[in-house]
Amino acid sequence: MTETQTRAAAFADFVAGERAVLTRVSVCLLAEGLELAQPDGQSVIWRWAELRAEPDQADKDALVISRSGDKVARLYLRDKNVKAQVRTRAPHLKKRDRAISVPKLVTWAGGAAASVAAIIFVLVPMMAAQLAVLLPPEGEKALGDTTFEQIRMALDETGLAGAAICEAPAGNAAMQAMYDRLNPASDLPYDIQIHILDHDMVNAFALPGGRIVFFRGLIEQAENPEEVAAVLAHEIGHVVNRDPTRDALRSAGSLGVLGLLFGDFAGGTIALFLANQLINASYSQSAEAVADDYAHELLDKAGVSPAALGTMFERLLAEHGDAEGIVAHFMSHPQMGERIAAAQAAVVEGQTYGSILEADAWRSLQTVCGGTSAVQSDQDLPDKKPWPGDD
Known part of the structure; x- marks a missing residue:
């Protein structure tokens, strides 16, 4: 022992922190601090300025001491004299280290x-x-089927049956005739299914597994069937390039990560967000450009002016601004003006373009959900209205 060392003042319990094992140590009071002597003969000095009292301990009889800079080691002092000496000599006992x-x-x-x-x-x-x-075709279709029903439920304010699917035979036949006229050639392992939902949102989007969804609001806002056909051709382009499946998997993965961080993993909120994300799908600019190019080619081959892809969006932007519906969706892309210009530039000089539907079929498509307000007068029907690029 040194001259500044007193006799062994007391015993205490020590936990090094690596394991939850108490070790009986001898504690000696030195001028510079507490000396902890282990049973194996090793000792260490905890200097007075380093001592910190740990608050809110369950053991009320013991003064629990830690050492500044050591976040796990603990010394349990029960001897009244030693506790009093520590409280007197340790200048920073009540200090809280950051x-x-x-x-x-x-x-x-x-x-x-x-x-x-x-x-x-x-x-x-x-x-x-x-x-x-x-992803196998069966899995892709199952993903699209499930998401379609989630979207229908999300759009139904009552939460009971989901948004209604418009089922007027003549109107759906007109939409199918439009698709047949476009005649997309692809090697997709599933048939493309087109649905029209009875909702006033001005929008259309594609889902995994070949589903394309139109809202009644878009058909009502269209001035002629070529505008609807242009949107259909664009969405077919997304299906052919598997953009909906890629976006659904990306959204589900991202929302799953956020769910792990903030809760509600695989819960109702996740499903609702996923449905909303797919309704307002925001593909990359490159994906949009590829779908646009596909639509330009498809429309031209079908004898429909490619300018129709930009005309509807341009007109809706002028009428409604970019606040809602398909306008907000399509105008969210920074280069939307370039996309409209590209649609106009895709018009082949000297090419003769016509209507994609007869007047009666267009009327049927406009009333596919049972309404009549959207039907236009004869002078506004497509066979009376030329398109840019028509001779």
Whole structure:
């Protein structure tokens, strides 16, 4: 022992932190601090300035001491004299060390945010792109079927039966005739199904497995069947390129990651968000450009002016602005003006373009949901109205 060391003042229980095992140690009071002597003869000095009292301990009889800089080791003092000496000599006993420095906390938080962002914006899209190709047709169709029903329920304010599917035979036959006229040549392992929902939203979108959904509002807003055909051709382009499947997998993956972080994993909110995401699908600019090019070619081969792809959106933008419906969806892309211009530029000079539907068929399509307000007068019917590029 040194001259500054007193006799062994007491015994205490020590936990090093690696394991939840109490070790009986001898505690000696020194001028510079507490000396802890282990049973194996090793000793260490905890200096007075380093001692910190741990608050809110269940053991009320013991003074639980930790050491500044050591977050796991604990010393349990029960001897009244030693506890009194510690309280007297330790100048920073009640000081609370900052567990993590602010710069380090900011660094960790930034790293965590960057990791989540990398998962959502890099890893998940990469995996979705691979899975969209590898997913078997049965799985793709099942995903589309399930999502279609979720969307119908999400659009029904009553929450009972889902948004109604418009089933007027003549109107659906007109939509099918429009599809047959476009005659998309593809090697898809499933047939394309077109549905019209009785909802006033001005929109249309594609789902995995070959489903294309129109809303009544879009058909009512169209001035002629060529505008509807242009939207149909664009959505067919998305189906052919598997964009809906890729986007659904990406959205589900991203929402799953967020669900793990914030709760409600695979819950109702996740399903609702996924339905909303697919209704307002925002594909990449490259995907939109590819679908546009596909539509231009499809329309031209069918004898329909490719300018129809941009005309409806341009007119709706002028009438309604970019606040809602398909206008908000399509105008959300920064280069929408270029896409409209590209549709007009796709018109082949000297090519003769005509109507894609007869007047009676167009009337049937406008009333496919049972309404009559959208039917136009004879002078506004497509066979009376020329399109850009017509001779």
